[in-house]
Amino acid sequence: MGAKAIAEAAVRSGLEAYFGYPITPSSEIMENISVLYGEKRYPWFKVFLQSASEIESVNMLFGAGAAGYVSMTATSGPGLSLMAEGISYAYASEVPFLIIDVNRGGPGLGNVAPEQSDISFVLNSLGHGGVKPIVLAPHTVQESMEHVHKGFELAFTYRIPVIMLTDALIVHMYDTVEWEPPYIVKPKVEWAARGRNYGPRHIINSIYLDPPELKGNKEKLLQKQKEIDKIAESECFMCYDDLDVLYIAIGISARISKEAVLKLRKKGVKAGLFRPITLSPLDKNSILKYSSHAEKIVSVEMNEGQLAQEIMRITRKDVEVLPYLGGYIPDVEEVAEAWK
Amino acid sequence: MEVKQFSSIFENGVTTYCPGCEHGLLLKFIGMALDELGITEKAIMVGSVGCSTLAYKFLNVDYVQAPHGRAPAIMSAIKLLEKDKVVFGIQGDGDALSIGIAELIHAANRGIPITVFMYNNMVFGMTGGQMAPTTPEGMKTTTTPFGRDIKQMGPPLDACKILSSFPQISYLKRVVITPKPIFTKDRVMYSSKEAMDSYKAVLNAFKTQLMEGFSFVEFIGTCNVNWKMSILDSKKYVHEVGVKVYPPALCRDAFGVEKK
Amino acid sequence: MYQVVHSKWEVIVNRERCKGCEICINACPQENLSLSKNVNSQGYHYVEFSEVGKKGECTGCKICWWVCPEYAILEVRRIEKTDNGS
Ligand SMILES: Cc1ncc(C[n+]2csc(CCOP(=O)(O)OP(=O)(O)O)c2C)c(N)n1
Ligand code: SF4
Ligand code: SF4
Ligand code: SF4
Numbered sequence: 001m002g003a004k005a006i007a008e009a010a011v012r013s014g015l016e017a018y019f020g021y022p023i024t025p026s027s028e029i030m031e032n033i034s035v036l037y038g039e040k041r042y043p044w045f046k047v048f049l050q051s052a053s054e055i056e057s058v059n060m061l062f063g064a065g066a067a068g069y070v071s072m073t074a075t076s077g078p079g080l081s082l083m084a085e086g087i088s089y090a091y092a093s094e095v096p097f098l099i100i101d102v103n104r105g106g107p108g109l110g111n112v113a114p115e116q117s118d119i120s121f122v123l124n125s126l127g128h129g130g131v132k133p134i135v136l137a138p139h140t141v142q143e144s145m146e147h148v149h150k151g152f153e154l155a156f157t158y159r160i161p162v163i164m165l166t167d168a169l170i171v172h173m174y175d176t177v178e179w180e181p182p183y184i185v186k187p188k189v190e191w192a193a194r195g196r197n198y199g200p201r202h203i204i205n206s207i208y209l210d211p212p213e214l215k216g217n218k219e220k221l222l223q224k225q226k227e228i229d230k231i232a233e234s235e236c237f238m239c240y241d242d243l244d245v246l247y248i249a250i251g252i253s254a255r256i257s258k259e260a261v262l263k264l265r266k267k268g269v270k271a272g273l274f275r276p277i278t279l280s281p282l283d284k285n286s287i288l289k290y291s292s293h294a295e296k297i298v299s300v301e302m303n304e305g306q307l308a309q310e311i312m313r314i315t316r317k318d319v320e321v322l323p324y325l326g327g328y329i330p331d332v333e334e335v336a337e338a339w340k
Numbered sequence: 341m342e343v344k345q346f347s348s349i350f351e352n353g354v355t356t357y358c359p360g361c362e363h364g365l366l367l368k369f370i371g372m373a374l375d376e377l378g379i380t381e382k383a384i385m386v387g388s389v390g391c392s393t394l395a396y397k398f399l400n401v402d403y404v405q406a407p408h409g410r411a412p413a414i415m416s417a418i419k420l421l422e423k424d425k426v427v428f429g430i431q432g433d434g435d436a437l438s439i440g441i442a443e444l445i446h447a448a449n450r451g452i453p454i455t456v457f458m459y460n461n462m463v464f465g466m467t468g469g470q471m472a473p474t475t476p477e478g479m480k481t482t483t484t485p486f487g488r489d490i491k492q493m494g495p496p497l498d499a500c501k502i503l504s505s506f507p508q509i510s511y512l513k514r515v516v517i518t519p520k521p522i523f524t525k526d527r528v529m530y531s532s533k534e535a536m537d538s539y540k541a542v543l544n545a546f547k548t549q550l551m552e553g554f555s556f557v558e559f560i561g562t563c564n565v566n567w568k569m570s571i572l573d574s575k576k577y578v579h580e581v582g583v584k585v586y587p588p589a590l591c592r593d594a595f596g597v598e599k600k
Numbered sequence: 601m602y603q604v605v606h607s608k609w610e611v612i613v614n615r616e617r618c619k620g621c622e623i624c625i626n627a628c629p630q631e632n633l634s635l636s637k638n639v640n641s642q643g644y645h646y647v648e649f650s651e652v653g654k655k656g657e658c659t660g661c662k663i664c665w666w667v668c669p670e671y672a673i674l675e676v677r678r679i680e681k682t683d684n685g686s
Contacts, residue, residue, distance in 0.1 A: 019417065047420045059443070089405070089407050093405065194384070195381060195425050197382065204404040205403065207393060209394075343675050355670055
């Protein structure tokens with residue numbers, strides 16, 4: 001199951017602390033991790049704790065990250081909403097951790113069926129004051145494992161919160177994986193607050209009362225963002241030539257769209273799929289390149305068109321939306337039909 | 341002759357507090373206690389949101405700035421991962437008992453060996469003197485211009501009573517940190533007993549943490565600026581009204597640190 | 601010939617930290633402390649110490665040190681001056 005794979009990947013990659021509050025459809029990740037806690041094989045896995053709320057979770061992640069430890073949680077939309085403040089503090093004070101958002105149906109309590117309706121929230125408004133975490137979007141179980149590993153590394157390389165955006169289907173899916181997660185390459189954490197220990201003190205802070213100081217910190221974060229832009233990654237599936245249709249999708253929608261593309265190719269329709277692997281930063285160059293050769297762009301998503309918004313902002317081209325709402329999953333035939 | 345200085349307090353550090361506010365007294369005692377116990381080098385302070393936020397400009401220890409009310413969660417995580425360090429925080433009464441009561445209660449109930457110092461000035465100081473959950477009945481604040489109405493707002497929250505019900509707390513104490521005005525024939529004087537007691541409480545709270553226990557000390561103090569009182573009147577208020585609502589008490593001392 | 605040890609107390613004030621709240625001034629039983637006419641760089645009148653107060657010499661009781669909320673009173677200490685009496 002996806003959740004088990006994610007749990008294995010996290011712990012083998014070097015997870016040191018897990019804090020979480022149960023919420024469907026993410027709880028299986030926490031449950032699977034709880035089983036691995038205390039195993040002799042993983043001496044680095046120091047803390048597993050069920051918190052009292054997502055507010056507590058995110059702040060515990062903040063504490064663990066501030067002390068330089070690899071930590072993560074898994075949650076879903078309502079929980080992520082509660083974490084927004086903490087993510088903003090972490091972003092501002094450059095504290096690393098990984099949050100897995102197993103997207104469920106929203107808004108409100110919605111339902112526990114899969115949706116992809118947190119995209120706009122995660123990309124544009126995860127906390128006050130201008131916050132831009134790194135966002136990863138796996139579309140298979142194996143890729144979920146790789147992204148957990150990569151998420152830890154990116155979080156520590158750039159000292160930033162990383163969000164892995166996935167959905168109930170991938171997390172509950174049974175799939176074959178061929179990957180043994182190695183222990184991560186964790187950069188030195190000389191900045192971490194673990195006590196002065198006769199050296200200089202460490203300050204993990206986000207308050208800058210003087211405007212020049214705050215401006216300085218913001219500029220530093222923006223400068224870092226430019227570095228982060230270079231890690232943008234995407235896949236363009238079957239994008240060989242001029243395209244009759246370029247599909248755009250992430251997660252389970254991308255997986256289904258790949259099948260639709262193959263179907264269309266058999267019929268002689270020149271179809272391709274653009275799939276952002278990092279949702280933030282978005283691979284702007286690639287999307288510009290592939291969209292310029294496409295007759296039509298169709299965004300397949302389990303929401304009202306949030307990914308399409310992002311793509312239109314970059315390409316300034318019309319993007320047709322094939323929306324699936326309320327927990328419905330894209331249908332291969334329907335997706336294929338949409339090329340016309 | 342050299343002047344003796346505490347290694348935990350910046351030589352040129354100036355507090356950001358209003359003149360006469362005991363927030364500074366608490367900081368001084370924390371610095372002294374860290375020094376006396378020789379734990380400055382392994383101390384990690386988690387700052388809350390309120391007047392104590394800028395404490396890091398005064399205390400020379402590692403510092404993590406928490407969101408409003410969430411310091412106990414952050415302290416817990418750090419302590420769980422860094423077991424041999426000393427993790428402490430200063431919270432305001434609004435921070436600890438209004439927005440952050442859940443985090444405080446759960447940290448206390450788990451009994452994670454951290455130390456929380458709560459400065460209770462009975463209002464929201466930093467935001468300009470609004471009502472706090474701790475505001476005494478009838479006290480006028482900027483959001484209770486006619487005085488706190490108990491019927492609507494309930495009685496003031498008593499942290500020590502609430503926390504007393506948690507078995508895994510090891511040290512729980514309430515002290516008055518405001519020097520008591522003494523009226524003599526020709527002038528007003530101040531007693532130093534409150535300060536000395538407060539220092540002892542800080543010291544004992546740290547000792548408890550070193551013995552693997554959770555410690556919490558509530559300090560009853562003033563906010564003369566937002567109470568719109570002179571320094572003297574605010575100190576009188578604490579000793580006339582404050583101590584009635586919040587009588588000093590040792591509610592728990594599991595390791596007997598008070599006697600040692 | 602014999603030796604006299606003049607033993608006195610002195611109070612060390614960090615003027616920059618003082619906020620002129622006057623708590624120590626009131627607290628001192630001997631009235632050894634007073635506000636300076638001058639101000640520090642923060643604009644506060646700071647406290648000055650004189651060995652002999654209105655009610656007598658400083659007794660080294662440290663009350664001023666305990667009550668100062670700013671850690672502006674750094675130390676109360678004994679100074680010993682030895683001279684040869686005649
Ligand atoms: C989420 C959030 N809500 C509100 C505030 C505004 N705020 C800052 S400090 C504070 C109250 C502080 O009062 P208290 O904890 O009693 O500390 P004091 O300043 O009195 O020492 C409030 C409401 C904030 N910073 N964050
Ligand atoms: S606002 Fe009140 S509590 Fe804050 S420093 Fe000033 S007097 Fe103290
Ligand atoms: S030590 Fe005592 S007598 Fe001397 S200045 Fe301070 S309070 Fe006054
Ligand atoms: S108590 Fe401290 S801050 Fe206040 S006047 Fe005296 S020395 Fe200055």
